[in-house]
Amino acid sequence: MNAEERNYLVLDKIIERYGERPGGLVRVLYKAQELFGYLSPDVQTHVAEKMCLSVGHVHGVATFYAQFVTAPQGKNVVRVCMGTACYVKNAEDILDRFRELLGVETDATTADGRFTLSTTRCIGACSLAPLLTVNEKVHGHLSVEGVARLVELYREDDLDTDEEVSPVERERERERQRPASDQGAAPPPH
Amino acid sequence: MAPPTQVLVCDSTACRSSGGEQLFKVLRGEIKDLGLDVRVVKTGCYGFCGLGPVAVVHPGAVLYCHVDEDGAGEIARTHLRGGRLVQRLLYRSMNGEGRRNFLHEIPFFEKQQRVVLENSGLIDPEDINEYIARDGYFALAEALRSRAGPAGVVDAVLRSGLRGRGGAGFPTGRKWSFAAAQESPEKYIICNADEGDPGAFMDRSILEGNPHAVLEGMLIAGYAVGAREGYVYVRAEYPLAVKRLEIAIRQAQKLGLLGKNILGSGFNFDVDIALGAGAFVCGEETALLRSAMGFRGEPRVRPPYPVEKGLYDKPTIINNVETLANVPVIIRCGPEWYAALGTGGSKGTKIFSLAGQIRNTGLIEVPMGISLADIVYDIGGGPPPGRRIKAVQTGGPSGGAVPAELLDVPVDYESLQAVGTIMGSGGLIVLDDTDCMVDLAKFYMQFAAHESCGACTPCRVGVVHVVDILERITRGEGTMDDLHELGELADDVREASLCGLGQTAANPVLSTMKYFWDEYLAHVKERRCAAGVCKALSH
Numbered sequence: 065m066n067a068e069e070r071n072y073l074v075l076d077k078i079i080e081r082y083g084e085r086p087g088g089l090v091r092v093l094y095k096a097q098e099l100f101g102y103l104s105p106d107v108q109t110h111v112a113e114k115m116c117l118s119v120g121h122v123h124g125v126a127t128f129y130a131q132f133v134t135a136p137q138g139k140n141v142v143r144v145c146m147g148t149a150c151y152v153k154n155a156e157d158i159l160d161r162f163r164e165l166l167g168v169e170t171d172a173t174t175a176d177g178r179f180t181l182s183t184t185r186c187i188g189a190c191s192l193a194p195l196l197t198v199n200e201k202v203h204g205h206l207s208v209e210g211v212a213r214l215v216e217l218y219r220e221d222d223l224d225t226d227e228e229v230s231p232v233e234r235e236r237e238r239e240r241q242r243p244a245s246d247q248g249a250a251p252p253p254h
Numbered sequence: 255m256a257p258p259t260q261v262l263v264c265d266s267t268a269c270r271s272s273g274g275e276q277l278f279k280v281l282r283g284e285i286k287d288l289g290l291d292v293r294v295v296k297t298g299c300y301g302f303c304g305l306g307p308v309a310v311v312h313p314g315a316v317l318y319c320h321v322d323e324d325g326a327g328e329i330a331r332t333h334l335r336g337g338r339l340v341q342r343l344l345y346r347s348m349n350g351e352g353r354r355n356f357l358h359e360i361p362f363f364e365k366q367q368r369v370v371l372e373n374s375g376l377i378d379p380e381d382i383n384e385y386i387a388r389d390g391y392f393a394l395a396e397a398l399r400s401r402a403g404p405a406g407v408v409d410a411v412l413r414s415g416l417r418g419r420g421g422a423g424f425p426t427g428r429k430w431s432f433a434a435a436q437e438s439p440e441k442y443i444i445c446n447a448d449e450g451d452p453g454a455f456m457d458r459s460i461l462e463g464n465p466h467a468v469l470e471g472m473l474i475a476g477y478a479v480g481a482r483e484g485y486v487y488v489r490a491e492y493p494l495a496v497k498r499l500e501i502a503i504r505q506a507q508k509l510g511l512l513g514k515n516i517l518g519s520g521f522n523f524d525v526d527i528a529l530g531a532g533a534f535v536c537g538e539e540t541a542l543l544r545s546a547m548g549f550r551g552e553p554r555v556r557p558p559y560p561v562e563k564g565l566y567d568k569p570t571i572i573n574n575v576e577t578l579a580n581v582p583v584i585i586r587c588g589p590e591w592y593a594a595l596g597t598g599g600s601k602g603t604k605i606f607s608l609a610g611q612i613r614n615t616g617l618i619e620v621p622m623g624i625s626l627a628d629i630v631y632d633i634g635g636g637p638p639p640g641r642r643i644k645a646v647q648t649g650g651p652s653g654g655a656v657p658a659e660l661l662d663v664p665v666d667y668e669s670l671q672a673v674g675t676i677m678g679s680g681g682l683i684v685l686d687d688t689d690c691m692v693d694l695a696k697f698y699m700q701f702a703a704h705e706s707c708g709a710c711t712p713c714r715v716g717v718v719h720v721v722d723i724l725e726r727i728t729r730g731e732g733t734m735d736d737l738h739e740l741g742e743l744a745d746d747v748r749e750a751s752l753c754g755l756g757q758t759a760a761n762p763v764l765s766t767m768k769y770f771w772d773e774y775l776a777h778v779k780e781r782r783c784a785a786g787v788c789k790a791l792s793h
Contacts, residue, residue, distance in 0.1 A: 089548035090531050094490065121549075128550040128707075130532030131490050147452030148647070148683045149609035151697050185532060187491050188455030189268040190609035191303030191616055200493065202271035 071099040072110065079114045089115065089125055093132060102133045130185060138173040138180035140218045142198050147186025149193040154208070158194055159183065161211040178219060258293065259334060261285075262310045264375060265296035266303075266462045267455075267494055273322065274307035280323045281309070284330035292334050298463015300375035301617040302362055305345065310375070315357040318343040362614050365632050369595070369603045370579045371619045374463030379498050382505040385466040391511055393585035394473050398519040407478035408434055411581065414589035415601030420446060420537070420574035421649060421678040422754075423600070423667040426581075429571060432561040433479040436569035441481035443472050444565065444572045446542060447488040447495070450534035451650030452701065454681030456605040457575035459617050461488070461495035464579070465502035469512070469525060471578030474585060475571055476523040484525040485565070487546055490532060499527060534651070534705035538754050539572045541707065552709045553753035574679065576605055596622030600666035604677070608634050610684040611641060620665070627661040630684055641686040645769070649678025651698045651705075652758035654765025655691065674765045676758075690787035691770040692777050696724040698762035706755065713756030716747040720763060728788040732778040741767060 065073075078095045082088035092115065096107050103126045112122040126132045144150075144159045159181075163169060166179050173180040189195060192204025198218060206214075263269075263278045278296060285292050300308060305319035309326075311333060318329060321343055328340045344353045345360055354360045368374075377384035385391070397407045412427030433441060445468055449457040461468060472484045488496055503525055506512040514522045528546045535541045536551040539560055545551035546565060564570020580602060584592045593601050600622040606629065609615050613635035620629060626646055630636065637643045645655040654675035656663060663669050667677050685694065703717045723740050726732050744760035744767075751757045767774060776782045783791040 086548040087528060087546050090529050090545070094529060094531070124550050125548065128531075128533065132531060146701075148650070148681070148697065149453050149615075151452075152610050152683065152685065152689055152694070185450065185491060185534070186452035186454075187267070188449065188458040188607075189271055189303070190453055190455060190607060191268050191306065192271055193609060193615075195271070202267065204268075204271050 068100075075099055075107075075110070076114065079111065083115045086115075086117070089117065089122070090129070093122075093126060097132060102136050104134070108134075136173070139178050140198050141180045141182060142196060143182045143184035144196045145185075145187055145194065146183045147188075147190060147193070149190035150186075150195060153194040155194040157208050158196070158206055158211060161208050162215070165212060165215050179215075257313045258291070260293045260295055260312045261329070261334070262295050262297045262312065262375065264298070264300055264306065264308050266299035266459060267492075268299070268303040269306035269308060270494070272306040276323055277307045277309065277321050277326050280326040281330060284327050285334065288330055288335055290330070290334050295378050296380070297376060298374040298379045299371075299459040299617055300357075301366075301371065301459075301619075302360075302614065303617065304613070304615040310357060316355055317345055317357045317360065319345055362616070362618075362633055362635070365620065365624065365628055366618050367595070367603050367621045368619045369583055370460065370467070370576060370605060371463070371617070373467070374459065377464070379463055379465055380501050382466060382502065382509060382511075385464070389586060390466050390582075391470055393582035394470050394477075394511070395517055397474050397477055397585055398517055398521060404434065404478045404480065407474060407585070410589045411478070411584060412589075414584040414592040415596075416577065416580055416584060416592070417600065417667065418574060419576035419580070419604070419679065421652070421676055421680075423677060426573065426577055429561060429573070430475065430478050432559075433481075433569050433571045436562060438569050440483075440566075440568045441479055442565045442568055442570040443475045443479070443481045443484035444528075444542070444546065444570055445472055445484065445486040445488075445575055445578055446537065446539070446572050447486055447492075447575045448530045448537040448542060449489060449492075449575070449679065450537045450705075451652075451679050451681045453607065453609050453647075453683045454650060454679045455607045456617060456680050458492050458495050459607075460575050460579050460605075461492065462498055465495075465498045466506065467579040467582055468499075468575055469502055469506055471573075471581035472525060473512070473516070473523055474581050475573065475578065477521050479569075479571055481571070482522050482524070484523065485528045485546060486525065487528045487530055487536075487542055489530045496527065496529070503527070533707070534701070535707045535753070535755050541753065542572065543570065550707070552707045553755070555752065576680070597664065597666045599668055600677075604665060604680060606680045606682050608682050608684070610647075610682075611637050611643070611686040611689065612684040613638060622666050623664045625662050625664055626656060626682075629665070629682065630661060634684065637684065637686045641688065643684060643686050644689060645685045645691065647675075647683040647685065647694070647762070648681070649676035649761070650681050651701050652676060652754070652761055653678045654761050655685070655694070655769060657769040660769075674768055675761070688785055688787070690728075690783050690785040691766045691773050692724065692783075693728055693785075693787045695763045695766045696721065696728055699724055699759070702755070702759040706759070710750075710752035710756060712747050712750035713752065713759060716743055716751075717756070717759050719743055720747065720760060724763070727774070727777050728783070729790045730777070730781045730788070734778060737767075737774055737778060 082091045108122045112119040194206050195204040282294050309318045325343050332338050332340050373388050400406050408430045416426045417423040530536050533551045536545045538553050541551040541553040560570045595602050603619050605619045643658050645657050647655045699721045703721050706713045708714045723736050744763045747760045
């Protein structure tokens with residue numbers, strides 16, 4: 065059995081658990097996205113058949129909500145927060161800098177598959193504005209100058225390893241050996 | 255015997271992201287290495303997020319802020335073993351008033367009144383026993399035991415004067431009495447945790463810091479109106495809140511506080527989670543219902559209201575997180591005690607999130623009736639050095655900007671409406687002289703255009719058209735005709751839209767045009783943006 069078949073088996077179990085009521089569709093799609101990385105037409109069709117819904121209904125839901133993606137994502141998904149607090153602290157400039165460095169537009173993936181650049185709605189950690197998330201990790205108090213270092217950190221992360229330690233933690237380790245003067249992110253005012 | 259020493263480490267999204275997780279690990283390790291008998295506890299949010307990561311050492315409530323990994327070691331060695339304060343990590347007032355050692359001495363907390371947030375930052379949100387030890391679930395027991403029955407609970411909430419904290423301010427007791435009057439064997443309680451307002455994070459903090467208070471509020475609501483099932487509709491952007499809720503639900507089920515025959519009373523009630531998937535419109539109750547039923551979140555016309563025809567067409571109460579978290583307090587302390595807090599028409603306290611151009615960012619809880627100026631200058635510490643506050647935006651994308659000269663306005667539903675904004679859910683964004691109000695209006699309108707569900711034309715088309723005009727103005731291509739059309743169009747969108755999103759979408763434009771007309775004129779007539787935000791304009 066290959067990985068994809070295994071994923072479909074897991075998905076069927078989730079549909080059994082949450083799919084009884086039509087309200088479970090959003091939850092099922094979440095889990096499907098977790099398993100497959102994105103909601104492909106095949107996955108949407110599979111969910112529709114198993115839940116006795118029309119493919120149109122499932123597709124309509126999958127494309128209505130910002131959290132669902134219907135195209136493959138890069139290894140590192142960068143989501144720049146575009147909430148008000150981040151906006152008034154120049155999040156737009158940070159997004160521009162990412163576009164420039166990665167050479168992609170918003171909601172696109174780099175050719176090497178390493179990065180997907182996207183924006184996110186407010187994640188409610190406005191004290192850290194401007195901020196972004198890379199995959200599940202939040203990075204706060206950003207500066208335009210700090211963007212290049214952040215990209216470098218995640219670029220260094222070897223594609224083939226599945227380490228416990230995130231590149232950021234490794235960098236912190238190095239940081240402690242270094243003087244504090246060349247920090248990429250602006251330190252919070254104290 | 256001396257009280258045991260404990261270190262409370264804030265473990266909410268903001269502190270975690272600024273190094274709180276690491277702090278917890280290092281602190282535990284150091285304490286173990288030193289062989290100290292000290293308990294390290296993860297708690298919810300203290301509210302002073304701008305100082306994160308924070309740790310509080312008890313006894314004494316000594317607050318350490320911006321604790322880095324070296325700092326964790328210092329706290330263990332100097333304070334916990336050596337009994338001396340770590341001077342370097344104590345709170346330092348920005349106004350040059352020197353260090354403050356203890357939590358209660360810090361000006362940020364002085365004007366606050368923490369009623370709903372009382373347990374946040376004090377208890378471990380992942381341990382139901384700690385909630386119970388702080389009188390948790392006693393309000394539920396009280397309600398179930400009371401001779402007055404469900405009607406007595408509805409009456410208590412009515413007498414407390416509690417109004418919806420989602421922003422509109424509808425009296426909660428009235429909503430409950432409508433639902434209670436519906437003849438239906440099936441009813442639902444939904445907790446609206448979709449907190450879509452950019453810049454608002456009080457619901458997230460409550461769910462992360464004190465999830466059981468919300469569950470208890472739902473249980474009491476369920477008992478009061480005769481519902482047996484509840485759902486928390488929570489944003490997927492809040493993974494930590496979802497995780498803590500799941501843990502809280504499991505623990506409550508295990509103790510028999512959720513499920514069948516609760517506390518032997520014959521009352522059955524259970525709670526599940528419905529995930530929101532990133533759509534601002536789903537904060538609107540009819541859109542939320544459709545979303546919770548697995549459809550696209552498109553609103554419908556009201557009436558019928560959800561209390562008559564809600565989830566799966568059954569009577570449904572939809573209350574915001576903060577509203578529900580107030581309920582146990584009302585039952586435990588009594589509606590009279592609660593109604594003594596706040597003002598004539600707005601009872602109790604309100605939680606606000608402070609963000610933007612302000613020194614102390616974070617989460618605060620204040621009695622209704624306090625002025626915005628007190629919040630911004632006394633609690634928030636004013637603008638960053640050398641800056642001048644220009645306005646405070648309240649109510650997020652549905653609200654408006656209150657200019658600096660009107661900041662003496664008391665915080666209550668009616669007073670805020672009188673100055674052209676709304677209470678909203680509680681996000682306060684502070685703006686200073688480096689912010690352009692035209693650009694801010696454009697930001698909110700772009701947000702509304704992006705989040706419009708598209709079901710009705712005035713909102714779908716009108717808002718986009720408003721964005722076009724604002725983009726022209728901020729590019730320096732605006733005319734006086736544009737300004738005239740902008741005002742008219744904003745009025746049309748407000749009058750003709752189907753739901754609350756569209757009806758309030760143009761508020762940021764209307765309020766900035768009212769108070770900052772000179773900025774619009776400068777953009778159009780002089781091609782000038784004084785704040786220097788609009789890059790196409792020289793200044």
